[in-house]
């Protein structure tokens with residue numbers, strides 16, 4: 001909603017065990033968890049704690065979830081905003097929001113700032129974009145760069161940004177001291193999908209014959225977001241059918257619905 005452009009969530013309950021697969025990304029992000037928990041341990045020898053990390057991967061693969069899990073693991077507040085919120089903003093508003101967010105974050109540090117869809121503001125300056133809308137986007141990007149440079153690496157603020165278009169990002173964002181670490185959050189393979197099914201099955205009442213491995217084979221190309229939908233849809237279908245537990249058939253029907261939905265979406269795009 002536009003009412004709260006950035007959400008602040010001081011009690012993040014999500015942890016790495018809510019994120020299935022993505023072991024390498026978790027390992028890299030665990031370093032950030034340690035920086036947030038024990039900064040002295042790292043600055044003692046004169047090292048500078050990184051300010052930002054960029055999560056790169058296709059939509060729905062768990063980038064937001066992962067950023068929240070970092071905050072949850074480190075028990076620090078989570079501030080977030082989305083680059084797409086800034087696209088149609090009035091002059092000066094985007095930059096003011098960025099300043100405001102950093103001001104709040106400094107007061108609550110140590111904390112995480114998450115910027116989803118950073119490419120919407122962080123697209124290379126002077127290239128492409130919408131005519132007319134460009135200036136404000138550039139202002140917003142500039143204020144982001146100014147804010148990032150404006151605090152020391154000992155401030156206890158780590159900015160995690162997400163994008164599926166790292167290729168269009170302004171090089172200024174990728175410079176040392178900014179988003180100089182890139183972490184890939186890839187689409188899940190068959191084992192990843194099985195693990196994601198298992199995470200989302202945890203709260204569900206399942207029939208004994210439900211087989212996550214088999215469901216993983218039936219869902220090539222699905223990202224975590226789609227698998228989460230399937231699990232919820234299967235639960236609703238089974239309930240509508242008056243069942244006491246969710247059966248394989250409910251999952252298979254939910255998969256068909258999800259594929260139908262995806263096909264519709266693709267038709268609208270193409």
Ligand code: ATP
Pocket residue numbers: 018019020021022058059060061062063064065066116162196199223224225226228
């Ligand atoms: P987008 O780029 O479209 O914003 P994203 O990469 O940020 O997507 P999330 O919003 O984190 O994706 O994922 C959406 C939902 O899909 C999550 O809230 C979660 O329920 C589920 N999900 C995605 N990936 C995973 C995963 N690896 N493990 C468990 N659940 C996942």
